[in-house]
Ligand SMILES: [Zn+2]
């Protein structure tokens with residue numbers, strides 16, 4: 117029996133369709149042992165419809181605490197998916213410090229003032245090679261900031277299927293090396309399958325690099341509705357096993373443990 121977790125899920129506290137309670141039955145049906153919510157939280161940008169209002173963060177944490185007490189056979193973890201905003205590292209650290217979280221996913225959605233995942237028009241007329249370089253640079257800075265336990269969809273820049281003209285392998289090598297150095301986990305994010313890309317993040321051709329560097333891994337659905345909890349996980353586990361991974365990262369109170377699978 118594989119010890120399955122899903123730490124990247126969005127409820128109606130940010131841009132998910134349902135309240136957290138609605139994710140429990142599908143999680144049990146999918147054979148998960150732990151789920152964690154990771155609502156979008158973006159500081160130092162205008163509050164967008166997909167974000168949780170930072171003022172609600174304590175009611176979110178309390179809400180999950182109450183569900184945790186009344187849920188059997190499934191551990192409920194409290195996380196956030198926080199945007200990395202370069203130059204605001206100290207302020208983000210100060211915001212997160214007093215919060216009772218099990219983990220923080222750090223994600224790069226913003227490249228400049230715009231997000232890379234809210235429509236293919238972001239890419240039109242831009243130099244795709246430069247976008248890939250800039251995106252990976254920013255993800256490396258997010259890793260090195262020490263703010264995060266897990267990096268979300270580390271190559272989200274692939275979302276609309278644009279590819280660089282060069283072989284991106286060195287970008288993945290550099291990223292994996294920095295993740296190892298700073299002891300940050302990556303996720304196989306299965307939600308890329310529901311996007312124009314139609315594949316997981318990160319690019320499966322480079323999973324072996326994360327394995328060679330011994331970077332801890334999680335498998336996450338990035339579900340925005342209960343029906344997608346644990347989606348495509350059997351395939352993702354097979355992929356990791358085939359690559360040589362034997363352990364998953366689990367988190368409690370921002371401490372990581374490795375569990376064999
Ligand atoms: Zn995200």
Ligand SMILES: [Zn+2]
Pocket residue numbers: 124126197268338
């Ligand atoms: Zn997400």
